[in-house]
Amino acid sequence: xxxxxxxxxxxxxxxxxxxxxxxxxxxxxxxxxxxxxxxxxxxxxxxxxxxxxxxxxxxxxxxxxxxxxxxxxxxxxxxxxxxxxxxxxxxxxxxxxxxxxxxxxxxxxxxxxxxxxxxxxxxxxxxxxxxxxxxxxxxxxxxxxxxxxxxxxxxxxxxxxxxxxxxxxxxxxxxxxxxxxxxxxxxxxxxxxxxxxxxxxxxxxxxxxxxxxxxxxxxxxxxxxxxxxxxxxxxxxxxxxxxxxxxxxxxxxxxxxxxxxxxxxxxxxxxxxxxxxxxxxxxxxxxxxxxxxxxxxxxxxxxxxxxxxxxxxxxxxx
Amino acid sequence: xxxxxxxxxxxxxxxxxxxxxxxxxxxxxxxxxxxxxxxxxxxxxxxxxxxxxxxxxxxxxxxxxxxxxxxxxxxxxxxxxxxxxxxxxxxxxxxxxxxxxxxxxxxxxxxxxxxxxxxxxxxxxxxxxxxxxxxxxxxxxxxxxxxxxxxxxxxxxxxxxxxxxxxxxxxxxxxxxxxxxxxxxxxxxxxxxxxxxxxxxxxxxxxxxxxxxxxxxxxxxxxxxxxxxxxxxxxxxxxxxxxxxxxxxxxxxxxxxxxxxxxxxxxxxxxxxxxxxxxxxxxxxxxxxxxxxxxxxxxxxxxxxxxxxxxxxxxxxxxxxxxxxxxxxxxxxxxxxxxxxxxxxxxxxxxxxxxxxxxxxxxxxxxxxxxxxxxxxxxxxxxxxxxxxxxxxxxxxxxxxxxxxxxxxxxxxxxxxxxxxxxxxxxxxxxxxxxxxxxxxxxxxxxxxxxxxxxxxxxxxxxxxxxxxxxxxxxxxxxxxxxxxxxxxxxxxxxxxxxxxxxxxxxxxxxxxxxxxxxxxxxxxxxxxxxxxxxxxxxxxxxxxxxxxxxxxxxxxxxxxxxxxxxxxxxxxxxxxxxxxxxxxxxxxxxxxxxxxxxxxxxxxxxxxxxxxxxxxxxxxx
Numbered sequence: 001x002x003x004x005x006x007x008x009x010x011x012x013x014x015x016x017x018x019x020x021x022x023x024x025x026x027x028x029x030x031x032x033x034x035x036x037x038x039x040x041x042x043x044x045x046x047x048x049x050x051x052x053x054x055x056x057x058x059x060x061x062x063x064x065x066x067x068x069x070x071x072x073x074x075x076x077x078x079x080x081x082x083x084x085x086x087x088x089x090x091x092x093x094x095x096x097x098x099x100x101x102x103x104x105x106x107x108x109x110x111x112x113x114x115x116x117x118x119x120x121x122x123x124x125x126x127x128x129x130x131x132x133x134x135x136x137x138x139x140x141x142x143x144x145x146x147x148x149x150x151x152x153x154x155x156x157x158x159x160x161x162x163x164x165x166x167x168x169x170x171x172x173x174x175x176x177x178x179x180x181x182x183x184x185x186x187x188x189x190x191x192x193x194x195x196x197x198x199x200x201x202x203x204x205x206x207x208x209x210x211x212x213x214x215x216x217x218x219x220x221x222x223x224x225x226x227x228x229x230x231x232x233x234x235x236x237x238x239x240x241x242x243x244x245x246x247x248x249x250x251x252x253x254x255x256x257x258x259x260x261x262x263x264x265x266x267x268x269x270x271x272x273x274x275x276x277x278x279x280x281x282x283x284x285x286x287x288x289x290x291x292x293x294x295x296x297x298x299x300x301x302x303x304x305x306x307x308x309x310x311x312x313x314x315x316x317x318x
Numbered sequence: 319x320x321x322x323x324x325x326x327x328x329x330x331x332x333x334x335x336x337x338x339x340x341x342x343x344x345x346x347x348x349x350x351x352x353x354x355x356x357x358x359x360x361x362x363x364x365x366x367x368x369x370x371x372x373x374x375x376x377x378x379x380x381x382x383x384x385x386x387x388x389x390x391x392x393x394x395x396x397x398x399x400x401x402x403x404x405x406x407x408x409x410x411x412x413x414x415x416x417x418x419x420x421x422x423x424x425x426x427x428x429x430x431x432x433x434x435x436x437x438x439x440x441x442x443x444x445x446x447x448x449x450x451x452x453x454x455x456x457x458x459x460x461x462x463x464x465x466x467x468x469x470x471x472x473x474x475x476x477x478x479x480x481x482x483x484x485x486x487x488x489x490x491x492x493x494x495x496x497x498x499x500x501x502x503x504x505x506x507x508x509x510x511x512x513x514x515x516x517x518x519x520x521x522x523x524x525x526x527x528x529x530x531x532x533x534x535x536x537x538x539x540x541x542x543x544x545x546x547x548x549x550x551x552x553x554x555x556x557x558x559x560x561x562x563x564x565x566x567x568x569x570x571x572x573x574x575x576x577x578x579x580x581x582x583x584x585x586x587x588x589x590x591x592x593x594x595x596x597x598x599x600x601x602x603x604x605x606x607x608x609x610x611x612x613x614x615x616x617x618x619x620x621x622x623x624x625x626x627x628x629x630x631x632x633x634x635x636x637x638x639x640x641x642x643x644x645x646x647x648x649x650x651x652x653x654x655x656x657x658x659x660x661x662x663x664x665x666x667x668x669x670x671x672x673x674x675x676x677x678x679x680x681x682x683x684x685x686x687x688x689x690x691x692x693x694x695x696x697x698x699x700x701x702x703x704x705x706x707x708x709x710x711x712x713x714x715x716x717x718x719x720x721x722x723x724x725x726x727x728x729x730x731x732x733x734x735x736x737x738x739x740x741x742x743x744x745x746x747x748x749x750x751x752x753x754x755x756x757x758x759x760x761x762x763x764x765x766x767x768x769x770x771x772x773x774x775x776x777x778x779x780x781x782x783x784x785x786x787x788x789x790x791x792x793x794x795x796x797x798x799x800x801x802x803x804x805x806x807x808x809x810x811x812x813x814x815x816x817x818x819x820x821x822x823x824x825x826x827x828x829x830x831x832x833x834x835x836x837x838x839x840x841x842x843x844x845x846x847x848x849x850x851x852x853x854x855x856x857x858x859x860x861x862x863x864x865x866x867x868x869x870x871x872x873x874x875x876x877x878x879x880x881x882x883x884x885x886x887x888x889x890x891x892x893x894x895x896x897x898x899x900x901x902x903x904x905x906x907x908x909x910x911x912x913x914x915x916x917x918x919x920x921x922x923x924x925x926x927x928x929x930x931x932x933x934x935x936x937x938x939x940x
Contacts, residue, residue, distance in 0.1 A: 001709055018743055018886065023334060025332065025333050025414060027609075027610075028333075028609060030611070031570055031598075031610055031611040034570075034611035035611055038555040038556045038568050038569070038611075039555055039665070041556055042555055042556045042665070065600075066600060066611075067554075067568070067611070068558060068568075068769070069597065069599065069600050069613075070558070070560040070564055070566075070613075071558040071559060071560040071564070072560070085447055085485050126883070136392065150474055154405040154407070155405075155406070155407045158387075158388070158404070159391060161388070161404045161405050161406065162391060162402045162403065162404055162405075164432075177391050177393075177402060178391075178393065180402055180429070181731060181732050182428040182429060182431060182432040182648055182732050182735070183432050183732070184431070184432060184435040184436075184464075184572075184723060184732075184735040185435050185436060185717070185718075185721045185735075186436075186718070187662055187663075187664075187721065187722070187723050188663060189723055189725055189730070189732045191660065191725055191730030192730050193728070193729040193730045193731070197732070204405070205405070205407070205416060206636075207407045209409075232523075235624075237780040273633075291361070310391060311392075
C-alpha cells in the first residue's frame with residue numbers, strides 16, 4: 001500500500017466536534033500559563049517579557065495581566081525591533097503600551113542598522129541573525145535579564161516541539177537541545193548555573209487554534225493585519241508580500257490589490273500573506289479548522305535550509 | 319460556540335494527555351507520524367517537506383519515514399533516533415490530544431521521564447518480533463513511579479509475527495501481571511502494525527481475533543480516572559501587593575474548591591483564618607475550583623510567604639521533615655547519601671539530603687538491591703531529610719504535594735524526580751530540646767568568638783602542619799581551641815569509613831557535625847581534612863551560623879604536593895596501590911571563594927599560620 005493513499009483528506013477529520021471541551025481546555029491552558037508566569041516572577045531576579053506584537057504576544061500580555069492582577073506586571077516588555085515591522089504593528093505596540101501603562105523597552109541592533117543590514121539585500125538568514133538573534137542577545141546582556149518570557153508554542157515548528165517550559169540557555173544564550181534540563185509535573189526549576197539564563201514559554205502547550213479561540217473568548221485585541229482586507233501585494237520568492245513602506249519598492253514586480261491576511265507576522269518583506277476572505281474572528285477560526293497548511297509556511301526565514309529553526313534557536317533566537 | 323460553523327454534536331471528552339513510550343526502535347515516532355498522516359493532520363507544506371526529505375535521503379519511491387515528522391532535531395534525523403521528547407498537538411473529530419513522543423534510549427531516560435510525568439495515559443510500544451526489552455520494563459516502572467493512571471500496551475509490528483494471537487497474548491500476560499504488582503490502575507493491550515497502518519484508525523481485517531477497538535477509537539473514548547478529591551489547598555507561588563493595602567496570595571488551587579468565608583489553615587505555621595476574597599483573573603468571585611489560578615486574601619493579618627500552603631482547615635496537609643520516598647535518579651553524577659540538595663515540592667524549595675538509600679530496584683527482575691550510591695536511570699527507595707518541616711501529602715493520595723525534585727546546589731540542575739510515600743515520623747513530635755545557655759554565652763565566658771577553620775587542600779599540601787602551628791599560637795594567646803585532624807579521626811570516629819566518594823561524604827558529614835558541636839561549646843575549632851568536593855564543603859558550611867565557618871584553602875600545585883609526599887602516599891597511588899587517592903586518581907575541586915587562600919608553595923608554614931591568625935584577630939573581641 002502506498003502510504004500517501006492512506007491519508008484522509010484534510011478537513012474531513014478535523015471538523016471541530018470537540019468544541020464543547022474547548023472552553024474547559026482554554027481554562028486549563030490559561031491556569032497553567034498563569035502558573036508559569038507567577039513562578040517566573042517568583043524565581044528570577046530580573047525577568048523580561050519578549051513582546052513581538054503578534055497574536056501570541058497579545059495573548060501572552062493578557063495572561064500576564066491576569067496572572068498578577070490587581071498588582072502590576074512585575075517586569076518590563078522588550079521589543080526587538082528590526083526596523084522592518086509593519087507600520088500597523090508599530091502603531092499597535094505603542095498604543096497598547098500607553099493604554100496599559102507598561103514599561104516597554106525597544107531595542108535595535110544599532111551596529112546592524114549602521115551597516116544597513118536589511119532583509120532584501122542580505123537575505124532572510126543574515127538579517128534575522130543580526131537584527132533579531134544578535135539584537136536579542138545584546139538586549140538581554142545590556143539589561144542583565146536572567147529570564148526572558150516568550151510566546152513560542154511547541155506546535156509551531158518541529159524543533160520548538162522539543163522545548164521545555166523553563167528552558168535553560170547556556171553562556172552566550174545558546175540552546176543545547178541535547179542537554180536539556182528535564183522537567184516534571186508542574187514543578188519548574190528556575191535555578192541557574194554560572195553563565196546560564198532562562199527562556200520561559202507559558203504558551204508551550206497552546207496550539208494556533210487555541211490562541212484564536214482564546215482571543216475570541218477573552219475579547220483580546222490583535223493587530224488588524226490578521227484579518228482579510230484589500231492590500232497592495234507583490235509576488236516575491238513564491239510568497240505574497242504586502243508592500244508596507246516605500247523602501248526598495250523598485251525591487252518588486254507589479255503591485256496589485258488583493259484580499260489577503262496573515263497567519264504569522266514578522267518583518268514585512270519576510271512575511272507571506274494568504275488569500276482569504278476571513279475578516280472576522282469567526283470566519284478566521286472557521287478557516288483555521290479547514291486549513292491544509294502550517295502556520296509558519298508564510299515565514300520566509302524558516303525555509304532557508306533544512307532544520308533552520310533549530311540552528312537559529314541554538315544561536316539564541318527567540 | 320455556536321458561531322463556528324460545521325460543528326456536529328459529539329460526546330466531547332476533555333483533552334487527553336498521552337505519552338508514547340517504549341524501547342528504541344519499537345516504532346514510537348513512526349506510530350505517531352502515521353497516526354497524524356492517516357488522520358489528515360499533517361499540514362500540506364510539512365508533508366511536502368517530508369516527501370522531499372525522503373527522496374533526498376534515497377528512500378525507495380513511495381516509502382515514507384513517518385518518524386521524521388516528529389524527530390525535530392538534526393541529530394535525531396541523522397542518527398535515526400529520538401533524543402528528546404517531541405510534543406505534538408492534534409484534534410480529531412472527537413477529541414483533542416496532547417502527545418509526548420518520548421525517546422527510547424536508556425541514555426535519554428531523563429527526557430522520556432519528562433514526557434511521561436504529566437501523562438494521563440501512557441502508550442507503551444512493544445516490538446512483537448523482538449519482545450519485551452529492558453527498556454520496556456524500565457518505562458513501565460517509571461510510569462508506575464510517576465503515578466500515570468493508565469497504560470495501553472500497543473503491540474507493534476504484528477505483521478512480522480504473522481498477526482499471531484498467541485504471540486500477542488504471550489507478550490501481554492507477564493506485563494499485565496507486572497502492572498498489577500506495580501499498582502497501575504488500568505492496563506489494556508491492542509495489536510497494531512504502525513508502519514502499515516493496521517488497526518490504527520479502523521479495525522484491521524488481518525487481526526480478526528482482536529475484538530477490541532482500533533488504537534484511535536480507544537484513545538478517543540478513553541476516560542481518565544478522576545483524581546481523588548480532597549479538600550482545597552493552595553501552594554503560594556507569590557505574594558501580590560497592590561494599592562491600597564492589597565495583599566493577596568497567588569497560586570493554583572488543588573484538591574478541591576474554595577468559597578468565601580471558608581476556614582483555612584496556613585502551613586507549616588498552623589495559623590488559622592478565613593477566606594476574605596477570591597480573585598480569578600480580573601474578577602472577584604464567590605468561589606473557585608481545583609485547577610483554577612487564583613489570588614486569595616485572608617480575613618486576618620497572617621505571615622504567609624512563597625512555599626506556604628493555605629489549606630481547608632477541616633482537612634489540612636500533614637507537616638513533616640523526614641520522609642520515605644521513591645525516586646528516579648537523572649544525573650550523570652551519582653546520588654550520594656549525605657550530600658546536600660535543594661528539595662522542590664509544590665512551590666517551596668528547601669535544603670535536604672538523602673539520609674539512607676534503603677534499596678534500589680533492579681529494572682528487569684524488580685529485585686531490591688543494596689546500594690550506597692545511585693547512577694543515572696536508577697530507581698530507589700530511600701529516606702529524605704528536609705532542613706525544616708514542610709507541608710506534604712503522600713504522592714499516591716495528592717500528587718501536587720507528594721511529587722518532588724532534587725536540584726544540584728551548584729549547577730542548578732534537576733538531578734532527581736520522586737514521590738513521597740509517607741513521613742517517617744511527624745516533625746511535630748521531634749522537638750529540639752530547648753537549652754537555656756546558647757553558644758554565645760559559652761563563648762563569652764571564654765572571651766572569644768567560636769569559629770570553625772576548615773583547612774582544605776591536596777594531600778601533603780601542609781594543612782595539618784599549618785593548623786598545628788596556628789593552634790599553638792592561639793593557645794599561647796589564651797584562646798580555647800580544638801584541632802580535628804582527618805587522619806587522626808579515621809583511627810576512631812571514622813574508622814569504619816573508606817575512601818570511596820560515598821564514604822568521603824559521610825566522613826565529612828561526621829567531622830562537620832562534631833565541629834559544629836564544638837562551636838556550640840564556644841571553641842575555636844581547626845579542621846584539617848582533604849575534603850575534595852565543593853558540594854561537601856558547602857554542606858559543612860551550611861551547618862554553621864553566618865561568619866562562623868572559615869574556609870582556608872591550602873593551595874599548592876599538584877606537582878609540589880606530589881614532590882613533598884612525606885608519607886610516600888603519592889608514590890603508592892601512582893603505583894596503583896591506593897585507589898581513590900585525591901590528586902592522582904580521584905579529583906580535587908578547589909574552592910571558588912574561600913575566606914582565606916594560603917599560597918603554601920611559596921611561603922613557610924609559620925608565615926601561613928600568621929596569615930590566618932591575622933584574619934581571626936581582625937575584629938576579634940580582644
